[in-house]
Amino acid sequence: MHADRVQLAVIGGGPAGAAAAMRAARAGVDVVVFEAGEHGRDKVCGDGLTPRAVAALNDLDVSIDDAHRISGLRMIAGRTQRELPWPGSGRFPAYGAVWPRRRLDAALIDAAAASGADVQFSTTAAPVIEDGVVVGVDATTNGVTRRVRSDMVIVAAGAPGAVARAVGAARNPDEPFGLAIRTYAESPRHADALLEACLTLRDEHGTPVPGYGWMFPCGDGTVNIGVGALSTMKGFKKLNLNSLIAAYRGIVGDAWELGPDLERPRAWRLPMSVVRRHGPGWVAVGDAAGLVNPMNGEGIDYGLESGMLAADEFVRSPSEAPDRYDREVAERFDAFLRTGRRFAFLIGHPLLLRSGLRLAVGTEAIAQITLQVMGNLVDPDTPGTSGRVLRAADRALAVADPVLRRTRARA
Numbered sequence: 001m002h003a004d005r006v007q008l009a010v011i012g013g014g015p016a017g018a019a020a021a022m023r024a025a026r027a028g029v030d031v032v033v034f035e036a037g038e039h040g041r042d043k044v045c046g047d048g049l050t051p052r053a054v055a056a057l058n059d060l061d062v063s064i065d066d067a068h069r070i071s072g073l074r075m076i077a078g079r080t081q082r083e084l085p086w087p088g089s090g091r092f093p094a095y096g097a098v099w100p101r102r103r104l105d106a107a108l109i110d111a112a113a114a115s116g117a118d119v120q121f122s123t124t125a126a127p128v129i130e131d132g133v134v135v136g137v138d139a140t141t142n143g144v145t146r147r148v149r150s151d152m153v154i155v156a157a158g159a160p161g162a163v164a165r166a167v168g169a170a171r172n173p174d175e176p177f178g179l180a181i182r183t184y185a186e187s188p189r190h191a192d193a194l195l196e197a198c199l200t201l202r203d204e205h206g207t208p209v210p211g212y213g214w215m216f217p218c219g220d221g222t223v224n225i226g227v228g229a230l231s232t233m234k235g236f237k238k239l240n241l242n243s244l245i246a247a248y249r250g251i252v253g254d255a256w257e258l259g260p261d262l263e264r265p266r267a268w269r270l271p272m273s274v275v276r277r278h279g280p281g282w283v284a285v286g287d288a289a290g291l292v293n294p295m296n297g298e299g300i301d302y303g304l305e306s307g308m309l310a311a312d313e314f315v316r317s318p319s320e321a322p323d324r325y326d327r328e329v330a331e332r333f334d335a336f337l338r339t340g341r342r343f344a345f346l347i348g349h350p351l352l353l354r355s356g357l358r359l360a361v362g363t364e365a366i367a368q369i370t371l372q373v374m375g376n377l378v379d380p381d382t383p384g385t386s387g388r389v390l391r392a393a394d395r396a397l398a399v400a401d402p403v404l405r406r407t408r409a410r411a
């Protein structure tokens, strides 16, 4: 028998939910996680962890020994190639990793359970709302539903869906989002030390795609191959991701001596905004809060960080947690993510994308700044050139934003 009253209920056992549960359980909170999938469920993802994500895992005391370590990024734009080491400045380590999600997510949820969280797999949860306040969840396992009341519910259910609609945390329709597709293939270069990103993708009509193709070596005999695109591009609604990944495979297949696809390529959404990420009795974390970096599609780190913030605020004061969490997230991420979304509108324009790319990879030094800015690796304490570039970009994009949105490339 499970308790019908807990202090904290978490809907979703991905990185965001697991991080929140781990952190809360370690502080002595009575927390339950409801995960619709089974233990070891997969998540469509590139599996890439930036140094920022590794720092978050370090914060959680989760070892990355099971992951394949990565020392930097090979950026490819047309005929220009730059091999860029991770900066390793300030509070972020000089390495990232590739950790296939089946294993990463299992490691995280196992760590949450080991910390004392009650994790219930194959259980779908829906928020219970009374007089506008989220007071718990209805949890359904094998067709049997029971009500669990809680002081707060953390919505960690991934890209907005039914749970988001119930609490009013839908995507903001005026803001960009992304779509990406990936598969795995065997490659003799599976243990390469660099991620590879090709920034000059085109769709089947020759339209430049704001996004990139990636080859992420997993270190286990396979590589994660995928492509992602931003909704700001012309013809986005008709973009065929299967054709795009097939075309990308054609570009990289020989150099990586790729074997056949190990599974059918699968696509999923990259949410980059929500209209609301907190309310009475609830907060949203990770993808459910639209916390994906528009400049590189990274969301694991933001899930881990926001999950930790939500738990920390709950531990401090359950009743004040939603408001305080929202403020903390705003302070840490909103300016950067807003710049990223403006940037998404900018590169939705083919001409601006082309000239921007030429500039971004033009010299080794500038490419290094690009890497640091796009990866959100600018440490506020030691901002240096990248910090100045980020602030200048924010100011310039703020001025250009209304025009970019109005002239948004449409199908």
Ligand SMILES: Cc1cc2nc3c(=O)[nH]c(=O)nc-3n(C[C@H](O)[C@H](O)[C@H](O)COP(=O)(O)OP(=O)(O)OC[C@H]3O[C@@H](n4cnc5c(N)ncnc54)[C@H](O)[C@@H]3O)c2cc1C
Binding pocket: 011, 012, 013, 014, 015, 016, 017, 034, 035, 036, 037, 041, 043, 044, 045, 046, 047, 048, 049, 053, 123, 124, 125, 126, 156, 157, 158, 159, 163, 179, 180, 181, 182, 226, 267, 268, 269, 270, 285, 286, 287, 288, 292, 297, 298, 299, 300, 301, 303
């Ligand atoms: C193709 C692709 C490539 C990507 N590549 C990268 C990358 O390389 N690096 C990176 O950092 N990010 C990447 N991302 C983004 C990253 O995958 C997400 O940002 C990340 O998974 C967010 O974690 P989360 O915990 O918020 O959500 P999720 O990982 O989606 O977890 C949500 C969980 O909630 C569960 N759930 C949903 N509804 C319910 C319910 N009602 N009841 C119970 N459980 C429920 C789901 O089963 C799921 O397990 C990529 C995304 C895509 C689509």
